[in-house]
Amino acid sequence: MQALATTASRRLAPMALRQTGGAAICRHFSSEPLSLEDMPYLHHGERPRNRTNPKFKSPRKKASKLFEELNKEAVEKSKEANPAIWKEDFGVGDSIEIQMVSQGGVDGSLVSGEKTQEMEKVRGVVLGIVNRGLSSSVILRDVVYGEPIERKIPMHSPMIKDVTVLERNFIFKGKKKVKRSKLYYFRDLNPLLTKVSKY
Numbered sequence: 001m002q003a004l005a006t007t008a009s010r011r012l013a014p015m016a017l018r019q020t021g022g023a024a025i026c027r028h029f030s031s032e033p034l035s036l037e038d039m040p041y042l043h044h045g046e047r048p049r050n051r052t053n054p055k056f057k058s059p060r061k062k063a064s065k066l067f068e069e070l071n072k073e074a075v076e077k078s079k080e081a082n083p084a085i086w087k088e089d090f091g092v093g094d095s096i097e098i099q100m101v102s103q104g105g106v107d108g109s110l111v112s113g114e115k116t117q118e119m120e121k122v123r124g125v126v127l128g129i130v131n132r133g134l135s136s137s138v139i140l141r142d143v144v145y146g147e148p149i150e151r152k153i154p155m156h157s158p159m160i161k162d163v164t165v166l167e168r169n170f171i172f173k174g175k176k177k178v179k180r181s182k183l184y185y186f187r188d189l190n191p192l193l194t195k196v197s198k199y
Contacts, residue, residue, distance in 0.1 A: 071133040078134065078156045085155060085163050090126060093178035095170035095196045096140070098122045098153060099162040106158045119161065122151065123196045125170055128182040141186065143195040150187075166196065 079086050090096050099121050108115030124140030127150070137154045153160070169178060171186070171193070186194055 074134055075156070085160055088163060088165050090165050091178065092126050092128060092181060092183060093171040094168050095123065095125050095166040097164045097166055098160060101159045101161065122153070123166070124151065125194045125196060127184060127186065141194045142197055143191045144197055145199060148191045148194070
């Protein structure tokens, strides 16, 4: 019985290997410490949370991650190219005015040797903001001549020239906070609640 107990304890006891002259010596716990070179497995060193050097990005990663990085770079370039759009921070429930090109294109059309652009001002209440990288857009709702009009305008479009905030918290007139990210339920309410234009 005693021999069985000793063999079981030998099997269950953790072992440390030490290389000496090409031969591996097995030993149980000992008061003699092992050096880092003698340890068979190093469970310490440069961990991710203590890493000082930049992480290596393998080119064999998934295409979705690479596409996400390209999309982020394109968004930053778009914001640098047209800072007038991003100068004012608007939120859901605010009334804004967007100045955009209606005719003539981005560079303008040639009329009698001169480039001309027709600008259009679009007003409305922000019902929602869609954050999708380069496809980010804003949903505007307004009532023109008694007819409710809803538009989804891409924010990174080169046709947009300027964005102005007309009134903060227009939807509740400042009486309470807007606590939703999308105000789609205003489609079923009185259309005059989302009327921004004077006509």
